[in-house]
Structures are given as C-alpha cells and as structure tokens.
Amino acid sequence: MSAPSNSFQPDSTDLDRLHSAVTREKEDLQAGREPASMLVMFLGMVVAVIAGGQFSAVSSKQDFGISTAFNYEVGVDPRHGGGAGAAALDPFQTALKKGAGGYAVCGGCHQGNGLGLPGQFPPLAGSEWVLGGTERLIRVVQHGLVGAITVKGQGYNTPGGMQGFGAAMSAGDLANVLTFIRNSWGNEAPMITKEMVEKVRSTEKRATQWTMGELESFAKANVEGVIPAGPGATAAPAAK
Amino acid sequence: MQTTSSSADTDLQADNLRRAAIDKSVKGPVLFLFLNGAFWLMASTILGVLAALKLFAPSFLGDCPVLQYGRLQPTHLNALVYGWGVQAGLGVMLWIMARRSGQELKSGKSVLYVAGVFWNIAVTLGLLSILFGGSTSIEWLEMPKWVWPIMLAAFLCFAWPMTTMFARAFRPEGFMVSTWYILGACFWFPWIFVTANVALHCLPGLGALGAGINAWYVHGVILLFFAPVAIGSAYYFIPKITGQPIASSQLAQMGFWALACLGGWTGMQHYMGGPLQAWMPAIGSLTAVLLLVPVGVVGLNHHLTTLGKHSLVASSPTLRFTFLGALFYPISGVILALISNFTTGPTLQFTNAWYGFQIVSVYGFFSMSIFGAIYYIVPRLTGCEWLSVRLIRNHFWFSTYGITTVVITSLVAGIQQGGDLNHPEMWDQDFYQLVMNTQPYIIARAVAWGLITWSNIWFLVHLMLMVAGLGRRSSAPTLLHHGHDESPLPHGAHA
Numbered sequence: 001m002s003a004p005s006n007s008f009q010p011d012s013t014d015l016d017r018l019h020s021a022v023t024r025e026k027e028d029l030q031a032g033r034e035p036a037s038m039l040v041m042f043l044g045m046v047v048a049v050i051a052g053g054q055f056s057a058v059s060s061k062q063d064f065g066i067s068t069a070f071n072y073e074v075g076v077d078p079r080h081g082g083g084a085g086a087a088a089l090d091p092f093q094t095a096l097k098k099g100a101g102g103y104a105v106c107g108g109c110h111q112g113n114g115l116g117l118p119g120q121f122p123p124l125a126g127s128e129w130v131l132g133g134t135e136r137l138i139r140v141v142q143h144g145l146v147g148a149i150t151v152k153g154q155g156y157n158t159p160g161g162m163q164g165f166g167a168a169m170s171a172g173d174l175a176n177v178l179t180f181i182r183n184s185w186g187n188e189a190p191m192i193t194k195e196m197v198e199k200v201r202s203t204e205k206r207a208t209q210w211t212m213g214e215l216e217s218f219a220k221a222n223v224e225g226v227i228p229a230g231p232g233a234t235a236a237p238a239a240k
Numbered sequence: 241m242q243t244t245s246s247s248a249d250t251d252l253q254a255d256n257l258r259r260a261a262i263d264k265s266v267k268g269p270v271l272f273l274f275l276n277g278a279f280w281l282m283a284s285t286i287l288g289v290l291a292a293l294k295l296f297a298p299s300f301l302g303d304c305p306v307l308q309y310g311r312l313q314p315t316h317l318n319a320l321v322y323g324w325g326v327q328a329g330l331g332v333m334l335w336i337m338a339r340r341s342g343q344e345l346k347s348g349k350s351v352l353y354v355a356g357v358f359w360n361i362a363v364t365l366g367l368l369s370i371l372f373g374g375s376t377s378i379e380w381l382e383m384p385k386w387v388w389p390i391m392l393a394a395f396l397c398f399a400w401p402m403t404t405m406f407a408r409a410f411r412p413e414g415f416m417v418s419t420w421y422i423l424g425a426c427f428w429f430p431w432i433f434v435t436a437n438v439a440l441h442c443l444p445g446l447g448a449l450g451a452g453i454n455a456w457y458v459h460g461v462i463l464l465f466f467a468p469v470a471i472g473s474a475y476y477f478i479p480k481i482t483g484q485p486i487a488s489s490q491l492a493q494m495g496f497w498a499l500a501c502l503g504g505w506t507g508m509q510h511y512m513g514g515p516l517q518a519w520m521p522a523i524g525s526l527t528a529v530l531l532l533v534p535v536g537v538v539g540l541n542h543h544l545t546t547l548g549k550h551s552l553v554a555s556s557p558t559l560r561f562t563f564l565g566a567l568f569y570p571i572s573g574v575i576l577a578l579i580s581n582f583t584t585g586p587t588l589q590f591t592n593a594w595y596g597f598q599i600v601s602v603y604g605f606f607s608m609s610i611f612g613a614i615y616y617i618v619p620r621l622t623g624c625e626w627l628s629v630r631l632i633r634n635h636f637w638f639s640t641y642g643i644t645t646v647v648i649t650s651l652v653a654g655i656q657q658g659g660d661l662n663h664p665e666m667w668d669q670d671f672y673q674l675v676m677n678t679q680p681y682i683i684a685r686a687v688a689w690g691l692i693t694w695s696n697i698w699f700l701v702h703l704m705l706m707v708a709g710l711g712r713r714s715s716a717p718t719l720l721h722h723g724h725d726e727s728p729l730p731h732g733a734h735a
Contacts, residue, residue: 020715021620022260028340029485031417036490040540044533051529054582055522 091228092179092191099180102173105165106181114185120158122151125185134192135221137178138200142166144209161209171197196225258342260620265344266334267621269352269398271707273331274614276360278700280323281607285693287316292686296679306371314382315370317598321380321461322391323363325602326429327356329469330398332613333422335621336476337402340419341409345401355397362390378440378450380458385441392433399426417492421472424500425465432460432504448515456507456524459576462601463503463531467569470609471495471538474566477612478545481552481559487544491537498534502527509580512589528580535573542566555721557632558616564640565609572600575651587662592678593654600647603692608639611699618703619718624711626718631702633720638695645688653681 106124110116114125124130129151130137146161165174172194182189200223291312293300301307334352338345345352366383369375375382406423409416436457440450479486486492508516509524546553546563553563575597579588588594615632619625626632660674669677705711712718 021623021625021717022256022263024717025259026480026483029479029483030412031486031489031492034488034490036488036494036537040491040537043536047532047536048530050581051526051532054525054529 095176095179095191096183098173099176099178100184102169102177103180106177109162114181114187118154120156122149122154122156124181125187127151130181131187131189133219133221134178134190134196134223135200136215136218137182138174138192138197138223139204139210139215139218141174141178142197142200143204143206145211145215146209147211149212164209166201171201190227192223193225193227196223199223199225259339262338262342262344263335263620265346265349266338268349269345269356270331270335270617271621272353272356273327273334274618275703275707276356277324277328277331278696278703280319280327280363282693282696282700284316284319284324285689285696287312287319288689289686289693291316292682292689296682296686305373311371311373311375314375314379315367317380318370318382319363319367320602322383323360323367325466325606326395327359327363328610328614329425329465329606330395332473332610332617333402333425333469334398335617336418336472336613337405337422340416340476341405343405343408345405348401351397352401355394358390359394362387362394376441378454380461381436381440381454385437388433388437388441392430392437395430395433399430402426417486417489417496418472418476420496421468421475424496425468425472428464428468428503429461432457432464436460448511451514452508452511452516452520455510458598459507459510459524459528460504462598463499463506466602466606467499467503470565470606471499471569473609473613474542474562474569477558477562477616478542478566480616481556481562482546482549484545484547484549487541487547491541491544495534495538495541498537499531502531502534506531506576506580509585510589510594512582512585525580525582525585529577532573532577535570539566539570542569555719557626557636557718557720558612560636560720561608561612561615563612564636565605565607565612568600568604568608571647572597572605575600575647579654587658588654589658591654591657591661592650592681593658596647596650596654599643599650604643604647608643611635611639614703618706619711622706622709622711624706624709625714625716627702627705627711629718629720631698632718635695635699635702638691642688642690642692642695645691646685649681649684649688653678 109121110124111121114123116123122129129140129149140162142164143166144162144164148155148157150156169177175192175194175197178197179191181187182192290301290307291309294307294309294312298309305311334345363383366387369384370382374384376385381388402422403426406419409419436453439446439453440457446453475486475492506524506527508520509522509528512521512525514521546559552559554560575593578584579593579597615626657674657678660669660677661671
C-alpha cells in the first residue's frame with residue numbers, strides 16, 4: 001500500500017525537469033492590509049435588515065410556541081372541491097372569489113361595474129336575466145344569445161350577439177362566474193352550483209346561439225339542485 | 241527567478257526542494273482520493289442521467305426495482321456527496337494544508353490509505369444497499385445506518401494529520417486564509433455528521449423534528465464542508481496563479497467568521513409552514529439571508545484578487561475552473577436566500593428548485609473549484625504534465641454548459657411547479673398535470689447530465705493516465721491558450 005517514494009524512474013534524475021512544476025510557482029504573498037470599503041459595510045447592513053425581517057414573522061407575536069411563521073387566514077382551501085376540509089369552508093365565498101377571477105372574460109363587454117355599455121352591451125347589475133330563473137341564465141352563458149333582446153326595458157341588438165362560453169369553461173368555473181354576477185353590484189340571488197351547470201349541459205346539446213324568444217319558456221325556471229348551506233342559500237328569492 | 245544574489249538563489253533552491261519534498265510526502269494518499277473520487281463522480285453523473293430519464297419515461301429500463309427513480313436519485317446524490325465530494329475535498333485539503341503549513345506528512349501514511357480504502361468500501365456497500373432497497377429515506381443519509389461510524393472514523397483519520405500540520409506551522413497573521421477554511425472543515429464536518437446521525441439513527445421518537453434535523457444536516461454539509469473547502473481552495477489558487485496577494489485580509493476575516501458563525505444555524509427553513517416550532521424555520525430563514533454577507537464579501541475579495549489578470553483565466557486550467565467555481569459561490573448564495581426567505585420560499589419549497597440548489601452548491605461551486613485544484617496539484621505529484629489541452633477544454637465546457645443547464649432548468653421548473661401548486665385554480669389542472677408540466681425541464685436535465693457524464697469520462701481517463709505516469713514529459717505546463725505577455729519563464733509561470 002505504501003507509495004513507491006524512493007524508486008527512480010528512468011528519466012527522473014533530471015532535477016530541473018522533476019521540479020519544474022515547483023520552480024515555476026509564484027511566491028505566497030501577504031494579504032492586502034487596506035480596510036474594506038464603507039460600501040461593503042453599508043450593503044452588509046442592508047442585508048442584515050432584510051434578514052431580520054424574516055425573524056419578525058415570529059418575534060412580533062412574542063410567542064415562540066406557535067408552529068408557523070405565516071399569518072394564515074383559515075379560509076379558502078385552494079384545492080378543487082375544497083379538499084378534505086371542505087366542511088370548514090364556505091363554498092359561497094369560495095365561488096365568489098374564484099368567480100371574480102373568471103369574470104375578467106365577461107368584463108370586456110359587460111364592464112367591470114356590471115353596467116354594460118348603453119346601446120351595445122346589456123347590463124348585468126339589476127338585470128332580470130341575471131336575477132331571474134337559473135335555467136335561462138345558464139343556457140345563455142353556455143350556448144350564447146343572438147338577436148334583439150330587452151334588458152331592464154332597454155332594447156339591444158349587438159351584431160353577432162354573445163358567444164357561448166360552455167365549450168371553453170369547466171362547469172365549476174362557469175358556476176363560479178354565474179354566482180359572482182348574481183351577487184355583485186347590488187345583485188342578490190342564490191348561488192349556482194357546478195352540478196346545476198352539469199345538469200343543463202347533459203340535457204341541452206345545441207351548438208347554435210339562443211334567441212330571446214326560444215328562451216322565453218325558461219325565464220322563470222330554476223334548475224333543480226342542492227345549494228350548500230350558507231349565505232348563497234339564504235339569498236334565495238323565496239326567502240326575501 | 242534569476243536573482244543577482246547567489247545566496248537568494250540558494251534560498252530559492254532550498255525552498256523549491258522543500259516544497260517538492262512536501263508534495264512527495266502526500267503524493268500517495270492525495271492521488272488515491274482523487275482517483276477514487278473521479279470514479280464516483282463519473283458513476284454519479286451516469287446515475288444522474290438515468291434518474292432524470294426515469295423521471296419522464298418511467299417505463300425506460302423496465303420494471304426492475306433496482307433501477308427505479310426512487311432508488312437511482314438518492315444513489316446519484318450520495319455518490320456525488322460522499323463518493324466524489326468529501327473524498328476529493330479531503331485530497332485537496334490535505335495537499336493545501338501541507339503546502340500552506342510547510343509541513344511534510346511525517347508518518348501515518350498507511351493509516352491514510354487504510355482510511356481511504358474503508359471510506360470507499362463504506363460508500364460502495366452503502367450505495368448498493370440503496371439500490372437494493374435498504375435506503376433509510378433520510379435525505380443525503382440514505383445509506384444504511386451502519387456506514388456512518390466507518391465514514392466518521394475514516395474522516396477523522398484524515399482530519400488529524402491536517403490539524404497537527406496546522407498546529408506545527410509558522411502562522412503569520414492574515415497569511416493563512418485558505419487554511420482557516422480547511423481547518424474549519426476538518427472540525428465542522430464531524431460535528432454535523434455526528435449530530436445528524438446520532439439524532440436520526442439513535443434517538444427514538446423525534447417525530448417532525450427529525451425532518452428538520454435532516455434539512456439542517458444537508459445545509460450544514462453544503463455550508464460548513466463543501467463551501468469552506470472550495471473557498472479555501474480558491475483563496476489558495478487565485479493568488480498563486482495571478483501572482484497577486486489576496487486583496488483584503490479584512491474582507492477575508494469577515495467572510496470567514498461570518499460563515500463560521502452563521503453556517504450552522506440554517507436549514508430548518510426548508511420546512512417553513514411545517515410542524516416545527518416557528519422560531520426554527522425563522523432562524524434558518526434569517527441566517528440564510530444573512531449568509532449573503534459572507535458570500536458577497538468573499539466574492540468581492542476573489543474579484544479584487546483576480547482584477548487585471550483575467551487573461552490568465554483563458555490560459556490557466558486551474559484558474560479557469562477556480563474562477564468559475566468562485567463565480568458560482570455568490571450564485572449559490574443567492575439561490576439559497578431565494579429558497580429560504582418567507583416571501584419567495586413558499587413558492588420554491590418542495591420543488592425542483594431544491595435539487596437546483598444542491599447541484600449548484602455541490603457541483604457548480606464546489607466541484608468546479610476542486611477540478612481547478614486537481615489540475616494544479618496532480619502534475620506536481622506525478623512529475624508529468626497534463627496530456628491534452630483538448631481534454632481539459634472538453635471537460636471545462638461540457639461541465640460548464642451542463643451544470644448551468646441543470647441549475648437554470650431546475651430553478652425555472654421550481655418556480656412554475658411551486659406557483660401552480662399554490663394556485664391551482666389559475667390553471668384548472670390536477671396534481672398529476674402539474675407534475676407533467678415540468679417534463680420539458682426534466683428532459684433538459686437528462687441531456688445536461690449526459691453532457692456532464694461525457695466530460696467526466698474523459699476527466700477520469702485523463703487523470704488515470706496522469707496517475708499512471710503517462711503524462712507529458714516536459715517542464716512546460718499544459719496551458720489552454722498562450723497569452724500575449726510572456727513571463728520570464730519560456731512558457732508562462734502560471735499553471
């Protein structure tokens with residue numbers, strides 16, 4: 001196991017060559033004595049302040065027994081369906097929050113304030129189409145609507161009408177957006193669940209847009225379905 | 241070198257002979273460690289390719305349980321850390337400590353061989369145990385629990401002579417920067433290794449704290465072993481090759497003591513939001529951000545030491561690898577701060593970014609510095625010069641591109657994965673789909689490890705030829721590129 005430390009190789013008697021790697025080395029020098037720049041000290045302090053901010057997450061509560069540095073608000077479970085802890089969550093609030101995100105698509109025409117544009121796009125706020133039967137509302141958004149319609153006494157006839165969003169959105173997302181528009185800008189109506197949208201989807205398979213007349217029969221109809229207990233259920237017109 | 245005074249010439253001659261004698265005294269153990277380390281490095285990179293392939297193509301290599309991702313990945317990382325990292329690190333530590341202290345390895349060389357052999361036996365059996373299903377499932381400690389006393393004893397066999405060399409050395413103030421770090425690593429590695437192993441293998445009923453200790457161990461090995469060895473090596477070789485002194489001894493002291501004081505406090509922020517008492521991740525997070533201070537200070541010092549000599553980076557293999565390694569130190573520090581603070585940490589937690597941090601530290605920063613050291617040390621020990629410029633270039637560029645790709649893709653994949661997992665409603669996709677979304681990054685990782693494997697196979701061959709004494713018989717160093725400024729020696733004095 002010992003290295004062949006004293007064995008000479010045939011050509012290793014040439015001392016110059018044997019030690020050439022050593023002789024070409026540069027001398028070891030004393031390190032520089034100049035003090036470090038004040039900028040280094042200053043930047044170090046900046047880092048220290050940011051680092052201290054990490055610790056404030058716990059120290060501000062003066063409680064070293066707590067088990068998380070995050071200020072969790074027990075609320076929305078981001079998982080679909082609310083995850084395992086769904087019982088503790090409010091499905092209505094969840095739908096409102098998610099629906100607000102989904103409304104970005106609708107807001108292009110109906111505007112962020114839900115008032116639409118006079119003469120072009122009908123309003124959603126206070127609209128009998130939104131607050132009325134859920135059967136009609138779901139069908140409008142699912143399949144689209146074309147031709148002349150009357151909303152809140154005003155006539156609208158936008159070329160092309162409104163396209164159907166059913167193919168592009170999941171039933172859950174569609175339900176969330178509908179719940180959102182039914183409970184914003186002063187609107188108040190029971191929530192629409194994913195199951196209701198699925199029910200309409202399974203019964204109605206049309207590929208073309210509706211017209212106002214075709215939908216007349218659904219104007220007052222509500223899709224059957226269980227509404228989870230909570231604010232979404234109590235806002236039912238029957239209860240008002 | 242040609243001095244007017246003949247007595248100065250004699251002094252220089254004596255000094256050269258003394259350094260040659262030191263080199264000769266550590267030759268056997270150091271080459272043993274380098275050669276075995278290079279072998280494990282190649283094994284680790286091949287396993288890295290296979291693990292990445294299995295991650296996006298699970299049916300590849302069939303159903304054999306030995307070759308599943310869950311066994312390949314820990315084997316890949318353990319081979320990288322213990323087979324290559326600690327082993328090659330010990331070789332560089334031993335040589336620099338002997339040189340810098342001006343001490344020959346007086347006795348106990350056979351103990352070092354025995355320790356080296358046992359270390360390799362332990363690593364071999366440990367890795368085989370992982371492959372055959374005996375993994376402990378503790379990150380970086382997957383090898384079965386009976387290997388750690390053997391590895392600890394082997395490590396201490398190497399740490400002891402280094403400590404005595406340091407103790408015997410003449411130590412002018414501010415002159416020993418690289419050996420501070422190496423001496424530190426000699427003490428810190430046994431400390432974290434014993435603490436983690438005793439806590440995880442011998443104490444019953446740790447519960448969630450065990451996970452915290454495990455994360456602390458991984459950070460500890462990176463910050464208190466890999467980092468100091470690589471910094472020590474850079475502090476030795478950058479001045480040695482540029483011929484400029486370390487720019488500032490004050491910065492060097494700040495960098496060292498800040499790392500020494502902070503390195504052992506971080507780690508538990510890996511489980512932020514988890515079932516640990518909040519102060520544990522909070523302290524880890526604070527320290528990880530505060531570590532930007534020593535990281536920046538050391539980076540600045542290396543930068544100032546290299547200043548004006550950047551042409552040497554092009555010509556000297558040692559400086560080129562060391563320069564890149566030193567460049568990766570601040571990068572790894574920033575990545576650590578990013579995955580550890582409470583703002584970006586929750587996004588990057590438990591994602592591919594964690595793998596990216598491990599690789600940028602162990603490979604980008606540590607291994608690159610160690611390659612630089614090996615390119616300097618080996619010609620002095622074997623008495624011959626590196627055979628081929630082309631092989632060194634090949635090693636450098638394939639490693640550089642490969643490691644950069646692994647790190648960048650892991651980080652980007654981590655950001656995407658973490659963002660999606662935290663906000664699935666934005667995507668309307670289930671967990672499986674989120675995993676599938678990272679597939680392109682994993683394919684890039686497999687390709688990158690392939691590049692690195694290619695470079696390491698040639699590195700191993702090159703090193704084996706050197707150890708066999710088949711290098712170039714020449715007094716001129718193997719340089720990558722001849723600069724315009726010719727130094728007094730005909731072929732440049734900077735290898």
